[in-house]
Structures are given as C-alpha cells and as structure tokens.
Amino acid sequence: MYVDEGRLLTSAGSAAGIDLCLHVVRNDFGPEIANRLARRLVVPPHREGGQAQFIERPVPPAREGVRFAPLFDRMRQRLSEEQPIDMLAAEAGMSTRTFLRRFKAATGLPPGEWLLGERLIRARELLETTRNSIEDIAGATGFGSAATLRHHFRSRLGTSPAAYRSRFAQEAGTRE
Secondary structure, eight states: OEEEOSSOEEESSHHHHHHHHHHHHHHHHOHHHHHHHHHHHTSOSSOOTTOOOOOOOOOOOHHHHHHHHHHHHHHHHTTTSOOOHHHHHHHHTSOHHHHHHHHHHHHSSOHHHHHHHHHHHHHHHHHHHBOOOHHHHHHHTTOOSHHHHHHHHHHHHSSOHHHHHHHHOOGGGOBO
C-alpha cells in the first residue's frame, strides 16, 4: 500500500496515503501516538491487504444514545461480569421487550452482540498496552477462557489475539 525508501515515500491512493502518514508518525513519535491518531481518524493503525477494519466504537443515534449512555458506561465498567438482559432492562427502567427494541434502535445491535463488541474492544486495548496473558485478558473482558477469546477474535477480526498483539503492541508504552 505504501513504500518507504528512506528519503522517498509513496503510497497507492488516498487510503494508502493515510497509512503512509501513520507510518511516518509511528517512526517519528512512536506506536502509542500513531495508534491514538489512527483511532481519531477511525482507521486501523496498520493495514495489510485483506485485513479486517479495527474501528474503535460506532456512534449511536443522538436521541437513543443519550438515553442509554449511562447504561453503556456501566456495562463497559463490568465487562468481566455476566450481564443478563432482565438486569439490564431493570437498570434502564424498561420492560425487557421495550429494552430490547430501544437498545437495538440505539446501537443497531442486540445487547449481546453489542456487549461482545465492547469486550473485543477492551481485549484489543489490553493486548496493545499490557503484557497480561491471553488467559488473564479473557477473564478481565468476560470471555472466560483464552479459547473463547481466540474464537471471537478470529471470527470478528480475522486474526488471533497473539497476532494482533505483535502487530499493534505499544512497545514503548507497554506496561505490566
């Protein structure tokens, strides 16, 4: 998608131009800054041909998003826990049926699918910024086991947690 020959850099189009810019930022300022910039641009920090897109979080429609924002925050704070639909509906002050309908209107997804996506986002963040084991990350994000995390990572992102970590880990900022 782009070529870096020292003083000569070139890309194969507009999207590849963004990839090249991120490459320059990564070389000049490090992977942590490049990863943050990529998130702000809603592009992956580094793409290879055929790679799945790693978009941070979809933005819900304004009206429903405001109504559900506190619940979304609480759900994200307890990713490692079970979050039954009845409990979520009660927290939102709605019947289960109304909750399911409005949740899907706000996110475009049923609660379980949305929660799976949020768990994958958090797992990606932990893979990028820590040296925690895959098993520990699986537990912290509600997957329960490394095998389950690997399954969902592969099916949703087209890669394994280990391959993702090796590609996107923030070497300078990696911490225990």
